[in-house]
Amino acid sequence: MENEIMVGIGGAAGDGGASTADNLALTSARQGLHVYVYTSYQSLIRGGHSWIRLRLSTQMVNNVSDQVSAMIALNQDSMDRHLQELAPGGLCIYNGDKVKPGKAPEGVQLCPLPVFELAGKDALPIMQNTVGLGALTGLLGLEFASLSSVFEHTFKKKPQVVKANVDAAKAGYDFAVKTYKKISNPLGRTGAKLAMVHGNNMIALGAANAGCKVYCAYPMSPASGVLHWMGAHGPSLGICVRQVEDEIGVANMTIGAAQMGVRAMCATSGGGFALMTEAIGMASIMEIPVVMINVMRGGPSTGLPTKQEQGDLNQAIGASQGDFQRIIMAPASIADCYTSMEEAFNLAEKFQMPVLYLSDLLMSEGHMTLETSFLDREFKIDRGEMVFEDDGKGQSYYRYKDTPSGVSPRAIPGVPNHLYVSATDEHDEDGVTISDVYTDPVVRKRVVDKRERKMQGVLAALPKPKLEGPADADTTIVTYGSTWGVVSEAVERLNKEGIKCNHLSVKFLVPFQEKEVTEILKGKKNIIVVEMNKSGQFARHLRAETGIAATGHVRKYDGEPFEPKHVVNGIQECLKGQKLVETGSVEPGWRTPHPPGPGVLSTSSTH
Amino acid sequence: MATAVAATPRDAKLYKPEVPPDWCPGCGDYGVLTVLQRACGELGIPNEQLMVISGIGCSSNLPGFFKSYGMHSLHGRSLPVATGAKMANHEMTVIACGGDGDGYGIGQGHFIHAMRRNVNLTYIVMDNEIYGLTTGQTSPTSETGMKTKSTPHGNPEGQLNPIALALAAGCGFVARGFSGDINHLKSLYTQAIQYPGFALIDVFSPCVTFNKQNTFGWFKERVYKLEDKGHDAANWNAAMDRSKEWGAQIPIGLFYKNPNPKPSIDAADPALQGQGLAKAKKLGLAAEQRKKLIEEYV
Numbered sequence: 001m002e003n004e005i006m007v008g009i010g011g012a013a014g015d016g017g018a019s020t021a022d023n024l025a026l027t028s029a030r031q032g033l034h035v036y037v038y039t040s041y042q043s044l045i046r047g048g049h050s051w052i053r054l055r056l057s058t059q060m061v062n063n064v065s066d067q068v069s070a071m072i073a074l075n076q077d078s079m080d081r082h083l084q085e086l087a088p089g090g091l092c093i094y095n096g097d098k099v100k101p102g103k104a105p106e107g108v109q110l111c112p113l114p115v116f117e118l119a120g121k122d123a124l125p126i127m128q129n130t131v132g133l134g135a136l137t138g139l140l141g142l143e144f145a146s147l148s149s150v151f152e153h154t155f156k157k158k159p160q161v162v163k164a165n166v167d168a169a170k171a172g173y174d175f176a177v178k179t180y181k182k183i184s185n186p187l188g189r190t191g192a193k194l195a196m197v198h199g200n201n202m203i204a205l206g207a208a209n210a211g212c213k214v215y216c217a218y219p220m221s222p223a224s225g226v227l228h229w230m231g232a233h234g235p236s237l238g239i240c241v242r243q244v245e246d247e248i249g250v251a252n253m254t255i256g257a258a259q260m261g262v263r264a265m266c267a268t269s270g271g272g273f274a275l276m277t278e279a280i281g282m283a284s285i286m287e288i289p290v291v292m293i294n295v296m297r298g299g300p301s302t303g304l305p306t307k308q309e310q311g312d313l314n315q316a317i318g319a320s321q322g323d324f325q326r327i328i329m330a331p332a333s334i335a336d337c338y339t340s341m342e343e344a345f346n347l348a349e350k351f352q353m354p355v356l357y358l359s360d361l362l363m364s365e366g367h368m369t370l371e372t373s374f375l376d377r378e379f380k381i382d383r384g385e386m387v388f389e390d391d392g393k394g395q396s397y398y399r400y401k402d403t404p405s406g407v408s409p410r411a412i413p414g415v416p417n418h419l420y421v422s423a424t425d426e427h428d429e430d431g432v433t434i435s436d437v438y439t440d441p442v443v444r445k446r447v448v449d450k451r452e453r454k455m456q457g458v459l460a461a462l463p464k465p466k467l468e469g470p471a472d473a474d475t476t477i478v479t480y481g482s483t484w485g486v487v488s489e490a491v492e493r494l495n496k497e498g499i500k501c502n503h504l505s506v507k508f509l510v511p512f513q514e515k516e517v518t519e520i521l522k523g524k525k526n527i528i529v530v531e532m533n534k535s536g537q538f539a540r541h542l543r544a545e546t547g548i549a550a551t552g553h554v555r556k557y558d559g560e561p562f563e564p565k566h567v568v569n570g571i572q573e574c575l576k577g578q579k580l581v582e583t584g585s586v587e588p589g590w591r592t593p594h595p596p597g598p599g600v601l602s603t604s605s606t607h
Numbered sequence: 608m609a610t611a612v613a614a615t616p617r618d619a620k621l622y623k624p625e626v627p628p629d630w631c632p633g634c635g636d637y638g639v640l641t642v643l644q645r646a647c648g649e650l651g652i653p654n655e656q657l658m659v660i661s662g663i664g665c666s667s668n669l670p671g672f673f674k675s676y677g678m679h680s681l682h683g684r685s686l687p688v689a690t691g692a693k694m695a696n697h698e699m700t701v702i703a704c705g706g707d708g709d710g711y712g713i714g715q716g717h718f719i720h721a722m723r724r725n726v727n728l729t730y731i732v733m734d735n736e737i738y739g740l741t742t743g744q745t746s747p748t749s750e751t752g753m754k755t756k757s758t759p760h761g762n763p764e765g766q767l768n769p770i771a772l773a774l775a776a777g778c779g780f781v782a783r784g785f786s787g788d789i790n791h792l793k794s795l796y797t798q799a800i801q802y803p804g805f806a807l808i809d810v811f812s813p814c815v816t817f818n819k820q821n822t823f824g825w826f827k828e829r830v831y832k833l834e835d836k837g838h839d840a841a842n843w844n845a846a847m848d849r850s851k852e853w854g855a856q857i858p859i860g861l862f863y864k865n866p867n868p869k870p871s872i873d874a875a876d877p878a879l880q881g882q883g884l885a886k887a888k889k890l891g892l893a894a895e896q897r898k899k900l901i902e903e904y905v
Contacts, residue, residue, distance in 0.1 A: 029905075195904035205900055211890025213878075214694050235877035237896065240694045240884060245720040249687040252680065252717075256660070256691025259678060261885035264695070282681050375901045381890050412885055413676035413692075414699060416655045421670045421677035424663070433679070436668060437629055 003185060004057035005140065008068040008085075010078025014046040017074055020129045021052040023150050025196050027137060028056045029369045030146040032190030036061040037367035040560055042592070043221070043305045049077060049592050056140070058190055062333050062368065062485025066565040070140065070183065072132045073099055081589040083108070089184055093135050093176070095128045111135065111180045118171040127168050134172030141186025144173050193372045199337040199363035200225025200267075202370075203293060206341030207265050208237055209379045212291075214257035214264040216242045216250045218272055221305045222361040223295040226267040247272035251279035251292065258283070258290045259422065261386070261412030263345050267293035270312045271302065273319070280354050281320030286422040287400065287408070287451065289348035289355075291341070296360040298559050307559030308362045310481055310532040313541060316356045317510065325451050327351070327458055328510040330358040332484035334368050340507075342379040347461065350384035351454045352410060358509070360532075362482045362561045387411035387418060394418050398429040402446060406453030459511045467520050469495065469502030475526040477571065478550065480506045480538050483562060487530050490567035499575065501526075506538075512545035521548050528552040528574045530567055534582075553580045560585040619648040624674040635812030635823070636666050638786030639733050640673065643702070646796035647675075652700050659702045660689040662709035665740045666733035666812065669704050683714030686721040689728050696883030697873040700800060701728040708738045711747040711767050722778040722805050727871035729799045732769065733786075733812035736821045743817030753820055770850035770862055773807045774843065779865035780806035781846065783858065785830050786813070787823050795861065802864065804871040811859070826857070833860035841866040 007024065011017040018039070025035045036055045042048035053064045069090035073079040076099050083092055088107030096112025104110050113135055119127040137147045148166045155161040197205075204226045207215070215234065217227040227243065234241035240257075244250045250266045257264040268276065273294040283290050296312045298304025316328050327347050331340040337359060348355040387397075387409050394417025401408040408429075411418035425433035428443050467476070469491050479487050484505040491503045504520055506513075521527055529539040529550040534557040539550050552574025556562055562583075570581040622644040630636050647657060657675035661667035663682035670677030676699075680688045689703040710718050710732045721730070737755060738744040744757035747767040754761055773781045780802040784792035792810065799806035811826050838860070839845055846863035873879050892900070 193905070195901055197904050201904075208900070209892050209897060211887075213884040213887065213890075214691065216691070233900065237892070238878045238881075238884070238887075240876055240878040242690070242694065242724075244687065245716050248684065249717050249720070252684040252687035253691035253694070256678070256680075256688035257695035258691075259688075260658070260692050260695035260699075260883075262695040262887075263890060264691070278681055279684070286678070372901050372905060376897055378894070378897075379891055383890075413658050414655055414696060414883070414885070416653070419654055419674060419676055421659075421679055423671070423679035424681055425679065432626055433668075433671060437626060437671065 003187060004055060004059070004061070004065070005070060005183065005187065006065050006068045007054045007056065007136070007140075008071040008082055009052040009054070009074065010071065010082050011050055011074030012047050012077065013041065013044055013050050015050075015074045016126050016129045017050050017052055020072065020074070020133050021054055023133055023147070023154070024136065025054055025367060026150045027142055027147040028187070029194040029196045030149060031143050032192040032194065033058060033187055034060045034192070034194065035196065035367070035369045036063060038064050038362065038561065039365065040590070041306050049081065051078075051082070051589070056187055058187065063489060064561070064563055066563045070136065072136055074129065074132075076100065085587055085589055091139055091180065091183065093132050093139070095132070098128070109180060111139065111176060113172060113175060118175055119168045123168065127164070130165050130168040131172035134169030135176035137169070138173040138177040139180055139182050141182055143189070144170065194369040195372050195375060196367060196369055197334065198225060198365060198367045199334045199359055200295070200365065201229045202334055202338040203267065203341060203359060203364070204229035205375070206338040207291070207345075208233065208239060210341045210345040211263045211381055212239060212265045212345070213262040214240045214254065216244050216253045216264070216266045218244055218247050218250050218268065220269045220272045222297055222365045223267040223269050223272075223293065225364060226293065247275035248279065251276035254290050254292070255279055255283050255288050258288045259286070259413070263349070265291040265293065267295060269295050269297050270299045270315060273312065273315065277319040280326065280356070281322060281324050282424050283354040284320060284324035284326055285424055285426070285451070287352040287410075288422070289352050291344045291348055291355045291357060293357045293359060295364040296358060304559045306361070308360060308532060308561045309557060309559070310360055310483070311537065311557070312358065313480075313509065313537040316358060317541070319356065323448065323452070325353045325454055326510060327353060327355045327508070328358065329355065329508050330481035331363065332481060332505050332507060334363050334366060335370055335374065337363055338375065346380070346382045347458060350382055350407070350461065351458050352384065352407060353454065358481060360482050385409040387415055390416045390418070399431050400427060400429045400447065400450070402429055402450045405457050406450045407457065455511050459513065462508050462513060465504060465506060465513055465516050465520065467502050467504050470500055471502065473500040473502045474524055475499070475501035475528065475575065476521060476524045477501060477503045478506065478521070478527060478529045478542065479503070479531065480509060483530055483532060486562045486564055487567055489564045490571065493564060493568055494571060499572070501571065509541065512541070514545050517542070518546045518548065521546070526551050526575060528554060528571055530554040530562070530570065532556050532562065552578065554583060555580070556583050558584045560590060615651045617648045617651050619644040621654060622647055622674045624672065626671060628672040629668065630665060631816050633815040634665070635735060635786040635814070636669065636733050638789055638792070639666070639731065639810055639812050640669055642789050642792045642796060643673065643731070646793050646800065649793070649797055650800060656699055657702065658689070658692050658699050659704065660685050660692060661703070662705040662714060664706040664709045666704065666706040667709055683709050683712070684717065685709065686714060686717040686730065690721060690724065690726045693726055693728055693873050694876070694879065694884070696885040697727070697879050698883040702731065702800070703728055704731040704733065706739070707732060707734040707736065707748045708746045711769055715747070719772070719776045722773055722776040722807070725777070725779065725804050725869065725871045727804055727873050729796070729806045729808070732807070732809045734769070734809050735812050735814035735818055737814050737818040739814045739817050750820070768850060769807070769809050771847060774847050774850060774863060778807050779804045779868045781862045782806070782808045782860065783862065784808055784810045785826055785859050786810055787827055788859070791832065791859070798861065798864070802868070803874065804865070804868045829855060829857045830859045831856055833858050833862065840864045
């Protein structure tokens with residue numbers, strides 16, 4: 001992709017970097033440019049270091065690229081930290097009244113702004129961001145009208161604030177264009193109508209579009225965005241939203257609602273998901289359809305609350321005692337977070353089981369543009385076999401009737417003459433419990449078989465996995481979930497460099513499409529699994545389900561997402577014979593120093 | 608009253624399923640079940656409009672012996688499950704039930720928050736001061752010093768006071784019954800079901816097998832009715848004072864009923880102003896709604 005640029009905005013939490021990035025992203029989106037944004041931040045509300053990377057492009061982008069070309073340093077720390085990372089031809093914008101420049105790398109333009117002069121002495125400190133954003137808009141060749149329209153939209157109820165921001169931005173824009181050199185390949189306008197979204201609001205909007213009526217949650221990063229969307233929109237959309245005392249309550253409340261016949265959902269991250277596991281088994285044995293989102297972050301335990309990892313696959317697979325029927329799926333992109341909600345609810349209801357939906361911080365908190373036409377679509381709603389009204393057949397109604405498909409028609413409570421009790425104890429077709437009221441090993445075996453039979457139906461209903469890239473390549477890269485974007489780019493790059501390879505992204509982890517995946521991987525010389533965890537959870541799962549052992553592994557578990565270069569290098573190393581490549585984000589700018597204190601060596605940042 | 612109730616009383620037998628209870632002969636829970644069937648009959652609630660939700664334990668087997676829709680959920684989780692059920696269809700009468708271990712031990716967190724949240728449901732706790740189904744260990748309401756399998760040298764811990772706890776947590780209807788006094792208990796049930804908010808009935812329901820201390824006889828000697836002593840159930844402070852009584856004299860009856868109850872959460876939730884959510888025929892966003900939501904991101 002030639003016509004693109006990556007911009008970095010660095011500052012401390014509370015410096016206003018996030019809103020500066022939002023405004024830049026919207027400015028770009030409004031002139032039809034695609035944007036992808038990823039923020040690396042620390043788990044604190046003020047201070048620390050926050051590094052926001054925005055990739056602007058004339059084509060759709062699903063991940064960050066390797067190198068930043070233009071940056072706004074909101075504080076001295078960001079200047080010191082990232083200046084050396086800038087690509088030749090790049091530029092660095094900063095408040096010349098406050099920030100001292102470092103020595104710019106070859107071909108990088110330093111662009112100090114006289115903020116006091118441009119914004120006025122009485123301006124709020126935050127105005128330096130607006131001046132800087134105006135300057136960046138000018139130097140990237142973006143249209144000033146797009147930026148001013150963003151301010152008009154954001155502050156539409158406060159015309160004075162609009163004017164102050166537009167004036168400051170214009171001053172920055174004019175000064176920069178007059179004083180500094182624009183980048184060599186300015187980004188133009190495209191005709192695309194774009195929405196600027198993040199994965200969490202795609203999950204929430206997708207759920208609403210799929211007919212979710214009850215949403216329960218306990219606040220937990222990085223899943224809280226779903227709760228925020230639901231809290232804001234639930235009342236007007238007729239969605240009941242409850243913030244519950246803990247995730248045990250969340251899962252149980254969601255299941256109680258679903259049992260009554262609504263589509264219900266909850267979302268959390270790994271720690272909260274751990275608390276939900278007993279209830280997941282309940283949904284499974286009671287055959288209640290629920291959609292449960294786990295937005296993965298770095299684990300175990302509290303782990304890395306604001307960092308990326310794909311480390312909860314084992315947890316999801318083992319998320320109940322006993323053999324439990326469930327679907328585990330992982331969307332592959334922010335766009336897929338939206339459309340997967342359609343699939344998730346339909347599968348849950350058709351097969352009456354929990355759907356465990358693995359998003360992660362990268363998708364849920366990553367922002368990108370999507371065409372509005374892609375979002376504006378009515379979802380197909382398939383609720384499976386349900387009984388909504390007394391059909392006169394109540395006498396022969398058994399809630400857990402043993403059927404050839406294993407799916408038993410589900411009467412919703414309130415329907416006359418179809419009464420039943422659902423129990424977490426094992427139960428017969430009519431719901432009467434085994435082990436309490438009576439005991440019968442023959443019935444126990446039959447009802448377990450009935451529930452498990454549903455998994456065959458799920459397998460048949462799943463869309464087939466698709467191989468991307470040249471089909472005849474003898475090297476296949478296998479991934480699951482959010483690594484799809486960056487690995488697709490890496491595979492494209494490798495093919496351009498003459499290394500023929502293709503890419504299989506697996507969306508459904510349970511049930512695993514063993515037959516299809518085996519067919520695709522059969523006879524490949526190199527099978528390389530790229531995933532974001534230490535132990536190779538997905539590679540082990542692939543092997544457990546298919547017997548196929550990958551020949552190479554590329555892993556990252558340092559909290560920051562893969563960049564294309566990590567994947568490209570990792571694959572190349574594997575093709576040279578290395579079995580395992582553990583890659584990382586090693587540029588010095590990523591690391592903030594260990595705080596000094598009694599008994600603590602401040603040099604710990606060096607090992 | 609938000610609960611859907613038909614005017615005509617119905618026969619209590621209509622709430623008896625084919626499956627008979629499997630509790631020990633003489634268990635206090637028989638009384639609790641029989642009274643619930645009579646109370647629902649008196650209020651004339653159609654079976655299909657009742658959702659009875661329990662946790663795990665001897666007493667939590669109750670939904671299996673009650674003819675209605677029901678869920679026999681997880682240990683300690685009857686209240687969040689019941690809350691979800693009420694949110695999904697607020698037109699149904701929801702009754703949660705379980706034991707003292709279930710509700711005051713493992714489910715304690717949900718207990719407090721369900722009261723704070725003020726969900727319109729009735730919560731019946733069959734309180735036998737022991738863990739019965741696990742064959743006799745100490746429970747949160749076991750008396751200090753009580754010898755059980757897990758405390759053979761005497762329970763060293765304090766005894767939980769669920770009545771005081773409920774009052775402190777903002778519960779608008781707090782009552783205690785005794786399964787040895789069926790008519791008194793029935794009146795508490797009918798009042799609780801009709802109360803437009805969270806209603807707690809803690810019921811002394813003796814375990815005849817594992818609790819040799821707090822027996823039917825022990826309770827009979829001690830319980831007295833609050834209404835006989837002129838207790839004003841509209842007076843929260845008086846209720847709190849009465850809740851502290853334990854020993855030779857133990858009060859049963861209605862401790863507190865909020866004379867000016869605020870709307871329950873299901874009555875107040877803007878999403879629950881129409882028919883039950885579960886009754887919606889068409890799911891998903893209307894085209895106009897969807898367009899408007901997408902516009903927010905442009």
